[in-house]
Amino acid sequence: MKLAEKVFGYLAAAFLAAMMLLTVADVVLRSLFKYPIHGTFELIEFGLACAVFLAMPAVFLRDENLIVDAIDYMVKREVVRVLDLAAACLSAGLLVVMLFQMVPLARDMYQLGDVTADLSIPKIYYWVPVLLGIAGSAVATIFYIARWRPKP
């Protein structure tokens, strides 16, 4: 799982760096040479989908989702552990349902052959990081549930 976290994290980081470099190149070429990069808008959108969703499993693996922890000061540590397990079950359920709802939508888009306006990028490509990210997050959460013990 550590390896998966690293691979997904580095991939997402690479897409973020690419988004930055592409935008800078577009601004420089447009400003200095009046020669903007065709389709930058669509490529940035694709980079964003990759940067965000490929990093999402790592957020679950590293337990970095934002929570309200006010109850920690009121109950015993063991109760907090049980609440964490319940929260992980809810998260896993949500992610699995989300994934199963997304697949038919993505399949429809693939079958219809939707493409973007400027570069004619098949829209199914945008679905790939989204599906990978949600599936990876679901697996990461199930992994947490499987490894859960009453005491840390």
Next chain:
Amino acid sequence: MSNLAIGAWGVIALLVILWLRVPIAVALAIVGIAGYAAIDGWHKALSVLASVPFELASAYSLSVVPLFILMGAVASRGRMAKETFDACNGLFSGIRGALANATIGACALFGAICGSSIATAATFSRVAIPEMRRHGYEASFSAGAVASAGTLAVLIPPSVLTAIYALAAEQSLARLYAACFIPGVVLAALYVLAVWAVAWLRPAWVPSVPAMRLLERLRAATGIWKLGVLFFFALFGIYLGWFSPTEAAALAAFVAIIIAFATRAMDWRALVEALLESVHTTAAVFFIVIGAFIFSRFIVLTEFPAELARWVAHAKLSPLMVLIAVMALYLILGTFLDEVSMILITVPVALPLVTHIGYDGIWLGVFVTVMCTIGLISPPTGMTVFAIQAQHPEIPVARIYLGTLPFLVADFVLVALLVAFPGMALWLPSALKM
């Protein structure tokens, strides 16, 4: 059950689930879907669950968020905080409360670039608190000054929080950044006044510090050039209409990397760390944005915001009463919710309500951001206070809260000024013809 009742139960359920340590994003999505299904059936509700993440995944306007976060992550690693503090210290040197005011000035400048209040407070708690303590400043006041000054990061543009508000409220980010500028500067000035007030009322808390020599001051002042360059790209490019917010964010992040490498403040390993930190933070924020969008679809379906606006009109509540109620809502939510979630959850309700009484979405963005700065230093969950306590465990949390009190007064003065003079926020966007 009426839609309105379903909406009310949904809000209660959300608060209960949040209280039980369910991740904020998951809680928002689950309550949003269940509520949507209760009104319009499971088929439509589940289609929202599938479509919202995809719509947001490829929203160009959102690309500004990871790029500004990256710029902040690079600036945090690029030794810019210490240089900014030294430069501001040179500026205020010789004046009573110089070190505290230098902290405020440096946090305002660095925080604007960094974009994160917690990161700014954590950074300056290492830079400024030891310096203030060394010169005999009272511990709670030193920590309170840093905790409060750190909150300027969310108000002074470019701010990630403002970008998220712009997205949720469908407002122009360029106009919002322009609108936040004057209130941000005014708040920093009010903090400076708060320092002087404390120095006058409790001179022992803020002892005099020998002035720096002119040459030292000039040398220190030159250290600020890095932030000046970043400001130019991140902010003035937008104001001058040269770049879109996404382009400004990308250019500023790129220039920050170049400066950090050129001044040997960063190596490749640190750059990779900054990129990883940025994507992880962005993913966590995006997951909340997804949950909040699902939740807001449910809230809109209940017609709760419209009903609330009708009720306000029927009850003949004055605009001031409505604003006080909105303020109370943010103060309460700020005691346990983080700023991103607070904005995303409340905007669908607060925006129609506030526009109904004559204020606009841009003004609300500034108002809400100021309320967030209050939430960041208010007990029991003032996040910047916790960030400082983690670095300085010898200063009890209660004493840090005590140290933030003069600055909380300044926050409320700004809120009063914003309500009384909305032009404080709205003048600059109009003057720049945005």
